[in-house]
Amino acid sequence: MGNSEPVWGIIGGTGLTAIDSLMVDDTLETETVWGAPSAPLRIGRLGGRKVVFLARHGDPHRIPPHxxxxxxxxxxxxxxxxxxxxxxxxxxxxxxxMTPSSLVLPDQIIDYTWGRAPSFHEENLEHAVHVDFTWPYSESIRDALRAAAAEVGVACHDGGVYACTQGPRLETAAEIRRLEQDGADIVGMTAMPEAVLAREAELDYACLALVVNWAAGRTSEVITMDDIRSNLDAGIGRVLQVLEACLRAD
Structure with a gap:
């Protein structure tokens, strides 16, 4: 679109359907050839930078990961x-x-999802399209997030493998043991195909992950939504601190 100023996109996950400190200038409802996005785009400024915010699960939170x-x-x-x-x-x-309410900057993904539309390049092609996905996350954005976390004194695990499962159910203890054997450090349901679609669209993309629970079988306790909400509440403020510091430094 010919913008001289870099434009940041923030995709908010569970627990982040809005950013109170985002100074919203416009709200855009839009359609694409793929349908409507999860929620209207909120366009404004955060940390002095132009930002477009999108709630991945809708606002209110209503769309399951799959x-x-x-x-x-x-x-x-x-x-x-x-x-x-x-x-x-x-x-x-x-x-x-990687304890609950802590932050993680993963550097790798293992995709266990199925049945999701994985590419923009599926139909009416003149030739097959393949993108390199060796390193799924932008190192420059990871560097910026790491520096921002250090600036505001927020501990952040640097590196880790994100196992993306299908959902919406949580995993069994046996599945988590398998993921651990595969080399996974954290498990979620929304990394893919989001990350590879960003790569196909030639957008720099990185993940700031908030740990909201121990995975199944890591403790003797069952996983409850009350515990997840408690860890979300404990960690989301630090997520916002890091986001704002990252954008201020850009």
């Missing part, structure tokens, strides 16, 4: 002029050091 229209979401952000995206994802922890 029914999110990831293609429409990424396309709507691209058409709004976004050239870099920070995705906020709520995850469970497999790694003992």
């Amino acid at each position: 029914r999110v229209n990831y293609r429409a979401n990424i396309e709507a952000l691209r058409r709004a002029g976004v050239d870099r995206i920070i995705a906020v994802n709520a995850v469970g922890s497999i790694h003992p050091a």
Whole structure:
């Protein structure tokens, strides 16, 4: 769109359907060739930078992970002029050091989803399209988030493997043991195909993950929504601190 100023996109996950400190200038309801995005785009400024915010699960939160229209979401952000995206994802922890309410900057993904539209390049093609996905997350955005976390004194685990499962149910203890054997550190339901669609759209993309529970079988307790909400409440303020510091520094 010819913007001289970089435009950041923020995709809010569970617990982040709005950013109170975002100074909203416009709210855009839009359609794409893939359908409507999860929610209207909120366009404004955060940390002194132009930001387009999108609630991944809708506002109010109503769309389960396997029914999110990831293609429409990424396309709507691209058409709004976004050239870099920070995705906020709520995850469970497999790694003992990644405790509930802590933040993680994953650097890898293993995709266990099925039946989701995985690409923009599926029909009416002149040739098959393949994108390199060796490193699924933008290192420059990860660097910026890491520096922002250090600036505001928020501990953030640097690196980790995000296992993306289908949902909407949580995993069994046996499934978590399998994911651990595969090398996964955290588990969630929304990393894919969002990350690869951003790559296809040539948008820089990285994930800021908030741990909201121990994964199944990591403790003797059952996972409850009350515990997840409690960890969301405990950690979401730190997520916002890091986001604002990252954008101020850009």
